[in-house]
Amino acid sequence: MAVENTQELLLNMGPQHPSMHGVFRMVVNLEGETVTKIDPKLGYLHRGLEKLAESRTYSQFIPYTDRLDYLASPHNNWAYVQTVEKLMGVEIPERAEYLRVIFGELARIASHQVMIASTALDIAGWTAWSYAFRDRERILDMYEMTAGSRLTVNIMRIGGISAEPPAEFWPALKAFLDDTPEMLEEYYGIFLGNEITQGRLKNIGILSKELAENLSITGPVLRASGVNYDVRKAAPYSIYDRFDFNVPVRTGCDSYDRTLIRMDEIVESIKIIKQAVRDIPEGPIMAKVPKVIKPPVGEVYHRVENPKGELGFYIVSDGTTKPSRVRIRPGTFINIQMLPIVALGWKIQDVVAIFATLDAVLGEVDK
Amino acid sequence: METLNNLFLIIAAAIRSLFADPHSVWANLTMDVINFIIVVVIIVLAALILILLERKIAGWTSQRTGPNRLGPRGWFQTIADALKLMGKEDITPAGADKFIFKVAPMIVFSLPMMTLAVIPYGNGMAPINLDLGIFYFLAISAISTVAFLMAGWGSNNKYSLLGGMRAVAQMISYEIPLLFSLLGVVMITQSFNLGTIVEAQKTIPFIILQPLAFVIYIIAGLAEVNRAPFDLVEADQEVVAGPFTEYTGLRWGLFFLGEYGNMTAVSALAATVFLGGWQGPMFLPGWVWFWLKVGIIIFFMMWVRWTFPRIRVDHLMHLAWKVLLPLSILNIFLTGFGIYIYRFVMGG
């Protein structure tokens, strides 16, 4: 409802802005506080990973994948090494598969904790933020015990996993799994159960099922719009067909359900890890892979369920030691497309909240 | 105990007795200057202590350490921060409206000084004993709206402007329930004088007679001083720092002092009007009681800040106009009704 003689305010949010999750930038048209147009600008963290891959050998590229979604780095490693293994036809040992599942699901929990924390922070729930980070710390400690680093873990190798977890890893893991229900209750108590939070997130930023499908949205954002689709169930990779778990689906389509579904997914991840710990066999953790990795000529596409959306790798091999083309299909890069469509007509506060519930990590968006 | 209770009055009398005529113009002027200095010291000390306390409480609620490096348990942290702020370069943006930009933080800082001057810190210890105390207090604190808008407009920054506009919308809306919540007390005591109001609470503090008014006052007071969950004015996730975005160094420090000064002032008024001010059991001097009560309210404000997320802008308006305002009017009605019944019963 424009009044005569008024002018829209053109506001440039980012790349340096407290709630832009790194270096995301959007140019926002404001009518008062109401957003009338959003123009996302990407590329401030673009490192040209796809180009870099063309001049690296297959193994050399693994550490670069850590820098994609740096909040769930084992998952990116996993997606990449599995793609190469698929191309080469390598069978990897059982124990390595189980360890990969354990680390992948730990990464999922850590990533969702950061999502809950940053959503809380974006609506000024400082305490919830520090609670979630406090608990994520324990996962990072477990990474550190095994791989030596905390954020960009670089734990997977083509043909297996780089290190056997040390003896103290297993009690730490068990204690963490046992404490998780209490943690989730705490997050709910201080953050999601709060009246103000619900007012901020409920019925905000409705992403309908049809729009989500049309926009190629994947991951928790899709499932919060009522679509029951998870690559782990729909096209099981690794050993996910052996575990008993549910795919949480919510039908609220709003910011609140997009946040809540992460809590549900943490519960399911806990289930998977518990089963993996129970069933894990003894044995080697690396398959016999040639020193020089030289996949046959061909191309392969492989996708996994990353915590933030589906991550796909499309590798074209020309038979040399370096890939001819590595295409990364980043989940949040595509998910972010919904922002200019869904956030229109909301207040600038709500846009920040909607962006937070997308859980975009700029490392992955900008590649 | 009596001596301790009247310690400051005795000191004041001693200073006055240095003059030939203790009530001469010069004696009054000296006392006014001393009072002024005391109020400034209160604000600066309050800011220094409260900032540290805020960070400690924040650390405590969110299970982290808080400042712990400088001095014993980090107690010198704010002093170091203040020194750092003084040493910072004072930047005025090229496009700013220089006069408005520079004058705004001074106004923000001076307002709590003016409001704190009418608070009775102890028996007969109000620096200025105004008959229209409450009225004066509310009138002065309403000016800070203008100061925030000046800062927001003068900075020539879009975030500042948004923050300034939010400040106006929010503070004007919450002014009304704030004022109405105090009216019940005024109706009972038949006085605007803060000293009289404290005297009237000798047997029973007004929080028991006016619980609804107290709740409304605390909520509206939180909004009035832009504390979370009503800190939309300086919401860093949305408008970076609102009107303060472009300020640096000591000017920014003045805003900080003003913010904590305002918080102290609002808590002091709450303690005076609802919690019985300096009234309390005689094992502690009156002024200690007063500051204890202020401290409790400030602690409550901080606790709220670190627990709740920020409210939505339309819910903020909804709360002010559709919830707090009708409730405060209801409270006035109930108070009137209660007074009528009381008179009827007592007067026969």
Added chain:
Amino acid sequence: MENNVLRQRVEELATRVNGEVEESVGAIILKVKAPYIIETLTGAKNFPDAPCDFLHDLCGLDLVDHLEVVYQLSSLSGSQCLRVKAIVERENPVIDSATRIWQGANFLEREAYDMFGITFKGHPNLKRIYMWDDFEGYPLRKDYVIEPIEERNKVRQRIEGE
């Protein structure tokens, strides 16, 4: 089993759009020429019993003598996957935009334009997405000259020298 149904559908579609069907590491690939792309994608979206109605990915690919646009199609209702490749000329890479079928193609096509210079006809906002607007060249093409190592070393020496 389902793969056989899909394979049959893809072959039917291939005859309609003059495409070739290939297979690589278990995935069905349908190769068509650029002008047929919209027909192919619409056809794949409406396969009677195994619809590939979810645009999973879209990317460019440089095969030196020609460019390709690779569409990874999947479905939210089943496990079927189809890879559609559209061949575009290297000199004049133009293809119809898929944004009319899937809005999700928006950013993906901008990226392919940014990296390969493929023009998508009918795209609502075809601008560079990662690189800045006046950037020259298309980085992921094979003939893109990256700064030679000697040049980079010169810069490095200068920085270290200072």
